[in-house]
Amino acid sequence: MKASTRDITWLAALAALMLATRGELLGGLVPVQLHDASWAAFLLAGAVLRKPVYLVLLGTLALGLDYTALCAGSADLAGCLKPSYPTLMVSWGLLWFAGRLLRTDRWDFASTSRNALLTLSAITAAYVMTSGGFYLWSGFYETWSFAQFWDMSAPFFLVALGSTAGYIALGLLAQQVTGSSVGGRRQLAS
Numbered sequence: 001m002k003a004s005t006r007d008i009t010w011l012a013a014l015a016a017l018m019l020a021t022r023g024e025l026l027g028g029l030v031p032v033q034l035h036d037a038s039w040a041a042f043l044l045a046g047a048v049l050r051k052p053v054y055l056v057l058l059g060t061l062a063l064g065l066d067y068t069a070l071c072a073g074s075a076d077l078a079g080c081l082k083p084s085y086p087t088l089m090v091s092w093g094l095l096w097f098a099g100r101l102l103r104t105d106r107w108d109f110a111s112t113s114r115n116a117l118l119t120l121s122a123i124t125a126a127y128v129m130t131s132g133g134f135y136l137w138s139g140f141y142e143t144w145s146f147a148q149f150w151d152m153s154a155p156f157f158l159v160a161l162g163s164t165a166g167y168i169a170l171g172l173l174a175q176q177v178t179g180s181s182v183g184g185r186r187q188l189a190s
């Protein structure tokens with residue numbers, strides 16, 4: 001696989017963002033607790049890096065971070081690693097695919113509106129998929145109802161939506177400022 005300097009820089013930045021925000025792995029190294037940016041990393045990888053290998057690499061990193069946190073005794077993560085965990089992995093693919101559909105080469109009103117709607121829809125679908133999977137298959141809930149699901153997940157939805165959309169907006173702004181479009185790549189290795 002040929003990797004460009006641009007791709008390696010973006011992959012490193014997205015991996016660093018995941019490391020800094022995914023769980024308690026870095027402990028005291030990060031002075032404030034930031035909301036998990038993994039979903040934004042997957043969507044941005046689809047938009048900026050585009051090759052499926054980057055989805056696999058970021059997915060492997062996310063799995064490794066979760067496994068490491070579990071081995072370190074994270075009580076929060078232990079409750080999440082249930083038969084519902086595959087819905088989280090499917091949501092990564094959904095977000096990456098949505099990123100592939102973004103138009104990052106045009107910033108007129110129509111393209112920006114389309115990108116915003118696509119981003120919000122992808123985050124919403126990923127949230128419903130992962131929270132719904134947890135609700136149905138975690139074993140924590142004996143009876144299932146839409147009202148109970150809504151009561152359980154609604155308080156967290158707006159936080160997830162806002163923080164993920166914010167990370168994505170900053171990432172797309174960084175792409176525009178640095179001029180790192182998908183087309184113009186310098187090859188790092190052959």
